[in-house]
Amino acid sequence: MVKKQLIMESALELFAKQGFEATSVQQITDKCGISKGAFYLSFKSKDELIIALVDQFMEQIFADIDHLVRNKKDSATLLFDYYYVSFQSFKQHTEFANILMKEYTQSLNEKLIHKIHYYDKLVNTTILTMIDRIYGESIKQTRYDLLYCIKGFMRMYSELFLFQVVPLEMDELCQSLVEKTDLLAKGMTIPFLKKEHIDIPVYQSESSVPNDQLISLIEEKVKEMDDSIEKESLQLLLTQIDNQTYSPAIIKGLIENIRSQPDCKWIAYLLNRHF
Known part of the structure; x- marks a missing residue:
């Protein structure tokens, strides 16, 4: 196992038992x-380790939902799939989600708060x-209120995965939330929230990174990977960042190849934005 990943996994176990503040670097190294x-x-x-864990957790969840929203053809089942993918991610990362929710509400760590706000802005854009x-146009006046309702559903019902010991029927939960969301979308007539109330990126570039940073990120990931189709695809994409010579179809196929690696989902998201 790569030393950096070993540190992150060991720290996660300690944070789950003791919290961020009570866990020392000495305990992690021991x-x-x-x-x-x-x-x-x-x-x-x-603090840098904590931010790395937040990035790993949030990047995987956000990359999954963003990919779904931008690539799913059938809008009729999009909302169900959004809830399903989001809750599935929480279920898979219950331990860290539990830590993060507890620590975030109590934390005075400005870097942590800033990082969570950054991902929250990206989520706002994807949900909108x-x-x-x-x-479509039918809820133009109330779209920001509906955004907050959907986020509210996600926050409240996520607690079921964090604190509920009784097994949950995922399909039933998601169908129930789709029904509730549809009722709100069709029934709301008095808007309260406006664009200026919502924290969303002003420019698409806010969810992108400069070319040199993207290249550095990919080069670091390539060093960590064993020989595979995913590694080869990442190396080919690396050659295209400054000078794209491949067709959009080939680029899309290469990006899909690397998405199969859980720890490459964020890079796939950034490359989609880049190209």
Whole structure:
């Protein structure tokens, strides 16, 4: 296992038991069986490690829902699939989602708060794209209110996966939320929220990264990967960042190849934005 990933996995176990603040770098290195010097070669501080864990968690969830919203052909089932994919992600990452929800409400860590706000802005944009695809002009005046209703459903019902020990029927839950969302979309007549109330990226570039950063990110990921179709696809995409010579269809196919790797989903999202 790559040392950086070992540190992250060991830290996650300790954070789950003790919380962010109560866990020291010494405890993390003891669990990993490494020196503090080896820790600081991977992360400059515990805060940087925490942000890396937040990125890993949020990037995978957001990349999945963004890919769904932008690529699903059938708008009739899009809302169900959105809820399903979102809750499935929470279910798969229950441990860290639980830590994050608890720590975020109590944290004075400005970097953590800023990072969560960054992903929240991206989620706002994706949900609004979904709302426009499903409901169109019929809810033009209330689309921002519906955005907050959908996010409210997600936050409240996510607690079932974090704290409920009774098995949940995912299909039934998602169908129930689709019904509720449709009723709100069709029944709301008095808008309250306006565009200026919603925290969304002003420019698409806010959800992108400069070319040099994207290249560096890909090069680092390539070094970590074993030889595979995914690694080869990533290397080919790397050659296209500054000078695209492949057709859009080939680029799309290569990006789909790397999406099969869970830890490459965010890179796939950034490459989709780039191309």
